[in-house]
Amino acid sequence: MTDPVAISVNQVSKQFGQGADAFFALDQVSVDIRENEFFTLLGPSGCGKTTLLRLIAGFEHPTAGHIQLHGEEISHLPPFKRPVNTVFQNYALFPHLTVAENIGFGLDMQDKPAAEIESTVTEMLQLVQMESMRDRRTDQISGGQQQRVALARALAPHPRVLLLDEPLSALDYKLRKGMQIELKRLQLETGITFIFVTHDQEEALTMSDRIAVMNNGQILQVGSPNDIYDRPSHRFVADFIGDTNFLSAELVESSSEHAVVKLSSGKNLVTGPTEATLNNVVSITVRPEQAVLIDDLANADLQGTVTNIMYSGTDSHFHIELPSQEEFVAKVQNAGPARRDWETGQTVGIKFHDNAVQIVED
Amino acid sequence: MSSSIVSPKKLFSIYKLPGFTFIAITCFVMLYAPIMILVGYSFNEGSSLALWEGLSLRWYYSAWQNEAVKDATLLSLIIALQASLYSTVLATMAALGTTRTRAYRGQTAIYAMINQPLMVPEIVTAVALLIVFATIKQATGYQGLSFLVIAHTAFCVPFAYLPIRARLEDMDRSLEIAAADLYATPWRCFRRVTLPLLLPGILAGAMLAFVISLDDVVITEFVKSAGQDTLPTFMLGQIRRVITPEMNAIASALLAVSVLMVSLIFLINRKKT
Amino acid sequence: MPDDSPSLSKYELAARKQQTRRNLLLCSPALIVLLLAASGPLLVMLFYSFLKSGNYGGVIYEFSLDGWLNVFLVRDIFDDVLKVADAHLSVFWRSIKLSAMTTFTCLVIGFPTAYFIATRPRESRNFWLFLITIPFWTNLLIRTFAILELIRNNGIVNNLLTDLHIIEQPIQMMYTDFAIMIGMTYVYLPLMILPLYASMEKLDFRLVEAAYDLYATRIRVLRKVIIPLIKPGIVAGSILVFIPSLGAFVTPRVLGGGKNLMLGNLIELQFGQGRNWPLGAALSITLLFIVMATLLLYVRYSQKGGVQHEQ
CATH class of the missing domain: 3.40.50.300 (P-loop containing nucleotide triphosphate hydrolases)
Known part of the structure; x- marks a missing residue:
């Protein structure tokens, strides 16, 4: 350009x-x-x-x-x-x-x-x-x-x-x-x-x-x-374009190349660099299709209880309530290989794709 | 008997109220009957105003032969043409200066002034004009037609203004913005876009002003100098003295002009939507 | 107006000033003509009402309150005592009475007619409306003349009645208050119907349905739903008929003859045989004042929410 x-x-x-x-x-x-x-x-x-x-x-x-x-x-x-x-x-x-x-x-x-x-x-x-x-x-x-x-x-x-x-x-x-x-x-x-x-x-x-x-x-x-x-920079941008999830996390490491956030589950995740202040609570966003649901709770980034399942043709939306009271929506392709026979009330693990997490300005 | 057919007139309709249709039809008949009778008798062969003696154009011919009628007709047309032309130009400019603009100081006063002839009783305006013009006539000795023309122009302005303003307000502002975007200077934008789009409104305004001027009695009666009778003031004078069937013919002819004009205005305004 | 806010850039301010200048320039020719032949003369007339009457018409340029005094009072020729001017009062009374009667008659005829038009199918409404508009724009003198032809002693109505042997002698209708009222009703009727129709066209007939659904009879629907909802139209129509009736000149002159004067004719007299310009001017301003007061009341009414149903 x-x-x-x-x-x-x-x-x-x-x-x-x-x-x-x-x-x-x-x-x-x-x-x-x-x-x-x-x-x-x-x-x-x-x-x-x-x-x-x-x-x-x-x-x-x-x-x-x-x-x-x-x-x-x-x-x-x-x-x-x-x-x-x-x-x-x-x-x-x-x-x-x-x-x-x-x-x-x-x-x-x-x-x-x-x-x-x-x-x-x-x-x-x-x-x-x-x-x-x-x-x-x-x-x-x-x-x-x-x-x-x-x-x-x-x-x-x-x-x-x-x-x-x-x-x-x-x-x-x-x-x-x-x-x-x-x-x-x-x-x-x-x-x-x-x-x-x-x-x-x-x-x-x-x-x-x-x-x-x-x-x-x-x-x-x-x-x-x-x-x-x-890579939306603002909460508004992420929200206005497509569907997305917002979660709170703590910024535990920040450099000019990357940053690390600590999720409510205690897991640390690497994201792109940010200008937010270290050790502060930041908002992160994850697109619903950037996560898979897994059985292995120990290996998961987050875990929670399925509260609602919405079928929408090409995929199904799983609404999951996290221990932090936040809601997370995961989108699972109906024709894909991922497991999707979860039922409401079950506890599931959520695993993010690589580079799925993005820190956004509020 | 569930299968019996109820006459549709007996069926309940929420739109119907007792006696209303009858009064409405009577009203339309009442509105038109006197005019129709007047026009009908203008074609009467006989000289009686009440006795029908066969179809004829005799009274139209006789009115046409009457020098006083001819003069009055000519004067009516001269004044109406001038007044409608001038008032339409003034009204068009005023409409452009009062619509589609941010509110400015004095705008309300301008509205009030333009619409003043509609609010003040005609007899009051007429008397006021008599006082002023008579004084001027006495002072200058000038007794020409200009007094009538300027008086007619003034009271025709609001009538010409109304349709022009309505048209302007309906006009899509983005058309002129588009013209400016396409390199039209303000003057060219006015000539090539605004004016052509405004034309139906201007035409309607001019015709309305023409009809109003042609029909005016009161102001003309008070402003005219000796020998300046228009058709309506001539009629008013005649009615007081003697009524001949000739009057029916003159009235019918004037009526025809008005109806024609109003129908045209109606058509112009209709085409727009 | 806070137009000179410092937050506007100088370009915006300049553009606004230029626009206002352009607007005033565009309006000025019309305003000049109107000032010359409409507003200005009214002021001159106000001035003349305070002058002394000339012997043969016109005025003497001396201050005098006689013009205004003479509106309601007359000075007795013999003993110089002021008395109430009965003749003038009766003209005022006749003007108001006939105008009120005309307004009422127009309402009684116009209301059902407007309702009739408003309940026609949408396509044919314009046609009916057109039928109302046509007489509205045609010559008032001619329409009055048409009524004259109808009710004269040897006019259509009397001839018809005599021919049918219903009456022996023609009924004297001309030169009566009744004739003036008939004439004014005839010429001002469209002014009642048009605003009534404008209100009725906006009437939401689902409200009428709801009223019927809630057990209202036809009369009650009319009284409790339709009339309250179109009250703004009724008021507007009444004003539009009342005001020109009050200032009517042609109709009472043609149909009322020399005796049944209305205000307009009384004013004319002062500039004809009567020749009292200051009195004529004062009478004109009195008429203008009544008209303006009526209009002002109407504006107050509509601002106070009288037109709240119109949305």
């Missing part, structure tokens, strides 16, 4: 409201987004991801901080002076213009010659496979087709960065899956930096090169989908 930085967000804050009503939609956010990257802003509604996108697009202006595009300050440029285009959540297609006129709108506003507009529009229609809809009105085409037109319209002026504001949220499940593949293809073909906003963690994991997980106006973690899933 040595691509140069496309968008640099530096200590950006955005305040809405005044006085007692004031609240920070963004609180000193910094992030670098590289060229040619599919970058996703992921978080629950109200976390500030759309605000960040709107600041980059120029629809809002930051209360403090700087936004740079290829090293050039753009925080206070109006949107029509930024080589950045947006695909809107509701598409925002002009109802009084045809499909082709919509796609050509940006080029027209840039005063490009008619011939160039014509050829770019044709090219874009091909790119999104909408050639036959050229002269339709935008209210005469389906939701999926509108989505394609919105994409083509935003891509037509060849922006340096394309911003996508939950563009798939209005589509049904099947169309959405198709469009995910389509979007990824378009990003690879055009080589444009995509900044994608979504609250759907699955969508973020499948499509992104890198993900920034946001909550309460802050970016908690930036990393590849794999990083985010396997």
Whole structure:
């Protein structure tokens, strides 16, 4: 990953409201987004991801901080002076213009010659496979087709960065899956930096090169989908993406390469390095599929009593109550080789996979 | 007899209340009967207002031949066209300045001023205008049409303002944001996106203003100088003296214009949804 | 307004100032015209109400309270004693009485009609509503004229009744209070139906079902459920009919003749044969004051939660 930085967000804050009503939609956010990257802003509604996108697009202006595009300050440029285009959540297609006129709108506003507009529009229609809809009105085409037109319209002026504001949220499940593949293809073909906003963690994991997980106006973690899933840095990140277990443990050893935590069972486990203070209680997280249930209690990392078994098709979820009153859920594949004929009330041992334990900030 | 069929009218319906349908139908008949009779008799051959003597366009023709009617019609149209044009331009600008914006100081006062002609009884406005304009007329000696045009423009503003503002508020804000995102400067965004989308509202506003101006009696009656009769003030004057079947014809023609305009406005607003 | 909060960046503040300036600039042409031909003249009229009446119309620019005094009092020509102006009081009384009667009649006819429209299938409601709107936007003078044609001595109604030998002599309906009330009911009826309908359209008929389920009879459902729920519409409609009735000018002039004056006609007189501009101005402001007070009461009512059922 040595691509140069496309968008640099530096200590950006955005305040809405005044006085007692004031609240920070963004609180000193910094992030670098590289060229040619599919970058996703992921978080629950109200976390500030759309605000960040709107600041980059120029629809809002930051209360403090700087936004740079290829090293050039753009925080206070109006949107029509930024080589950045947006695909809107509701598409925002002009109802009084045809499909082709919509796609050509940006080029027209840039005063490009008619011939160039014509050829770019044709090219874009091909790119999104909408050639036959050229002269339709935008209210005469389906939701999926509108989505394609919105994409083509935003891509037509060849922006340096394309911003996508939950563009798939209005589509049904099947169309959405198709469009995910389509979007990824378009990003690879055009080589444009995509900044994608979504609250759907699955969508973020499948499509992104890198993900920034946001909550309460802050970016908690930036990393590849794999990083985010396997090595969450915050309790919120681990919880928001996939299912997980949280346990308390004591940090007994800490160095720049690794750390050791002592579980409530007394067992010591090695994890990645942490900045937490030695001898303090820390939260650790273990994904439900990162543990197996075993008979051999002596060899187990934890032990507890099965309180509930939930069957869910591909796997079964075993709810286990630990002596520390914490609950642990283990996910066992129904088709796998592991033993799964436990019954409620039985005492079982829990054994974690290697590198399964991760210390998280609360 | 479990198999007997109950007449559907006897079945209980939660929507029905005794006598309501009867009163409602009567109400519709009452609303339309007087107008229908008026229009019907405008085609009466005879000169009696009550005796039907066969179908004819005689009174329309006779009204058309009447110089006073012709002059009044022309004046009505001149004033209504000007007033609707000016008030629509003013109302469009005011609507753009009062909608879709953060609240600003004086906004409530602006609303109150724009809607003032709707709240103040027409006779009060008319008398106030008479006082001011008569003083100006006396001082300057100018007695032209401008007094009527400016008075009509002022009271047409709220009528033009209403549909334009409604349309603006319904308009999807993200369309203009999208235009800005696609390199449209604010002025081009207005010309290429806002204005075309606003057009149905502006059209409805202009037509409403036209109808309102065309139908006005009270303010015109008090503001006009000698010889400046519009069709409605001409009618008012005639009603006081002698009623001829010609009046039916004039009234029916005016009615037709109003109904046509209102139907058009209805259609325009319907198309939007 | 705390718009100048220091936490906003200078760009945001500048943008806001610019937006407000733009808004005011856009509104100013309309405001100037309205000031010239609507609000301003009202102030001038207020000023004129405190002047001395000219002999042949117009005013003499001298301060005088006669205009206001004459609203309710008259100075006897012979002995200069102030007496209550019975003629004016009777006009005030007639205006209020006829307006109240008109409002009531409109409500009695309009309520079932609005209910009828609100209970039509969704697709046909617009059509019925359109039928109400059409007369609303057509010329008030013409509609009054249509009523005149109907109730004149040799009008349709009298002719029909004589032809059927129900009556010998035509009934004198013109130039009576009754004629004015009929006319005003006819021209202002849509103003009652439209807000009533707006309220009824939002009526949740599951509540009516619940009432029937709990053993309410039709009359009780109407009294205990429907009417309380659409009270905001009833109040709005009544205000919308009462206010223009109070200021009516054309209808009483055409149907009431010279004797049955309402406030609007009394005001006109002061600018015609009567020629007492200050009195006319004072009467106009009195009418305006009554109208504004009614509107204010209505605003108070709706703010106090009178419209709480509308969600």
